[in-house]
Amino acid sequence: MTMRIKTLGLDADDTLWHNERFFHLTQERFTELLADFAERDHLAERLLAAERRNIRQYGYGIKGFVLSMIETAVEITESRVPGHVIGQIIAAGQEMLAHPIDLLPGVEDTLEALRGRHRLIVITKGDLLDQERKLAQSGLGEMFDAVEIVSEKTPTSYARIFDKHGEGPATALMAGNSMASDVLPAIHAGGWGVFVPHGQEWALEKAEPPVDHPRYRQISTLSSLPELLAWIEAH
Structure with a gap:
């Protein structure tokens, strides 16, 4: 199935x-x-x-x-x-x-490949005004179906967001560069967690990866996400 x-x-x-x-x-x-x-x-x-x-x-x-x-x-x-x-x-x-926004390589092409096929949501935490500014300046806003700026990323917040913008965590995936905020709580909510390491990591965002968990994956860049999604959906 x-x-x-x-x-x-x-x-x-x-x-x-x-x-x-x-x-x-x-x-x-x-x-x-x-x-x-x-x-x-x-x-x-x-x-x-x-x-x-x-x-x-x-x-x-x-x-x-x-x-x-x-x-x-x-x-x-x-x-x-x-x-x-x-x-x-x-x-x-x-x-x-x-400071002006500097997009990571391949981000725009990846979003273009994903939009329409999946409901895309920015899920970020931090200062509301600053996060809104960065998204507006990035030029990526129109590629997303929704934006959620939260004070903390927890299993509860992920479950709420995935219920609101989809069919719950069971059919949802979260990808990001923080093991502690993007991967672990999304998995604990019942979804997939995909780690996309950036290279520079804040000490407070570090955590041990759940290497044996069936809904955990790591990719080298966001550009690999469409291929990973195809694999998940084929197995």
């Missing part, structure tokens, strides 16, 4: 376009600004701890990242951080928010 995948959920950041590399570049700038106060590795540990601590208050995205950098700077310097450093951290965040 073949399986027909009717609903495709696609992550946005680092699945459709580059994102994490801008965070890395800004963190390098942050490290240079505070080089007189802390070693690189110690500063990175403190910043990551602040990000983990602040997700519940600030959510995901650039604004939360900037606030976590400012908080870390205050802590590392024991409240002696110069005002111009705070100003440069804020400026770096503003540059990130204004």
Whole structure:
């Protein structure tokens, strides 16, 4: 009995376009600004701890990242951080928010191959305004049947989205670059989870892959998704 995948959920950041590399570049700038106060590795540990601590208050995205950098700077310097450093951290965040969208290779052709045959949904998390801006600037909006911007990707949120835009998780597949957010919760909801590694991964999105799970797959690029779907539907 073949399986027909009717609903495709696609992550946005680092699945459709580059994102994490801008965070890395800004963190390098942050490290240079505070080089007189802390070693690189110690500063990175403190910043990551602040990000983990602040997700519940600030959510995901650039604004939360900037606030976590400012908080870390205050802590590392024991409240002696110069005002111009705070100003440069804020400026770096503003540059990130204004950065043009850079699509990953093959994304447009892949979406063209998939649209019409499957219901396509962008499922992303983070700051609402920033995610809407990036989708609008990407030029990909018309290729999708729906857009879902959530505060957190959980089995419950995936089940709700796949019920709303399809026939439930059993005929749905989620593809993205985060094992923790795109793959595992989609599988736990009852759908397929496809890992598309980007190369630069945020530490808080890492998780062990469910290598033995029958609804888990990994592909090297999004361009391989149509071929994988054909295989799933033929078996």
